[in-house]
Amino acid sequence: MKFFHISDLHFNPQDMLGLQNVEKVLQSVAAYKQKDDVLLISGDLLNKDFGDYRPLFDKLFALNMPFLCCTGNHDDSLCLIAALKNLYPAHPLPQSPHKLDYVCNDYPLKIITLDSYKENCAGGEILPFQLDFLEQEIENSHKPIIIMVHQFPLDAGLNFFDKKTAAPWRPKFVQLVAKYQEKIKLVVCGHLHNSVISHIGQTPVISAFSANWQADFDFAPIENLKNASRPVGYYIHRFDGADITSYAVAV
Numbered sequence: 001m002k003f004f005h006i007s008d009l010h011f012n013p014q015d016m017l018g019l020q021n022v023e024k025v026l027q028s029v030a031a032y033k034q035k036d037d038v039l040l041i042s043g044d045l046l047n048k049d050f051g052d053y054r055p056l057f058d059k060l061f062a063l064n065m066p067f068l069c070c071t072g073n074h075d076d077s078l079c080l081i082a083a084l085k086n087l088y089p090a091h092p093l094p095q096s097p098h099k100l101d102y103v104c105n106d107y108p109l110k111i112i113t114l115d116s117y118k119e120n121c122a123g124g125e126i127l128p129f130q131l132d133f134l135e136q137e138i139e140n141s142h143k144p145i146i147i148m149v150h151q152f153p154l155d156a157g158l159n160f161f162d163k164k165t166a167a168p169w170r171p172k173f174v175q176l177v178a179k180y181q182e183k184i185k186l187v188v189c190g191h192l193h194n195s196v197i198s199h200i201g202q203t204p205v206i207s208a209f210s211a212n213w214q215a216d217f218d219f220a221p222i223e224n225l226k227n228a229s230r231p232v233g234y235y236i237h238r239f240d241g242a243d244i245t246s247y248a249v250a251v
């Protein structure tokens, strides 16, 4: 089976270019998807100036494939949880009413999603109880695991993400993944608005492209993050029962 992995849609119907890009990505997903495939959305579904999940969900429903969402720093945990409850009740819901942390056990891999949303904080936060939840779910899993979280949990070598908007929760998360690296097949994330790949021990960590706009690489410090005119895209992670092969698709 295949896990399609899209990220950072920053959906806002007023953003015409962004909308076109998101639609191109969804059309490409529709062309490749087969029965039993699943869509993972690693956060920033909406842009923060737009609060209605319905028009985006309508586009996702049209794909006719199950999807799993994760909050990004542009989403809002309460709004996304409410939208899922109202519009897509088949989606796994969290135990805590405030954080969209959940597990999906419907597939050959267990998906564990963590909600890093914190208002006005690009780096987000993962609280100790969430790491406890993660560890417990890893420990009691008989299946291999994919973890989904919005921010790239490692240094990306990029100033805006590593320094200006650093995520202080990263080292503890990394420690946990390292401890269970044999069980965790993949960490999927976004936030970097680029395809960036690293690893924690033997576990690959993959940030998908943004489906809306790509960021320029600020290896040297700059004042503000700039757009790069590169194609948008997404990932396909194909699981063959033992291993995952990941395909970058630029559109």
Ligand SMILES: [Fe+2]
Pocket (backbone or CB within 6 Å): 008, 044, 072, 073, 074, 150, 190, 191, 192
């Ligand atoms: Fe983000």
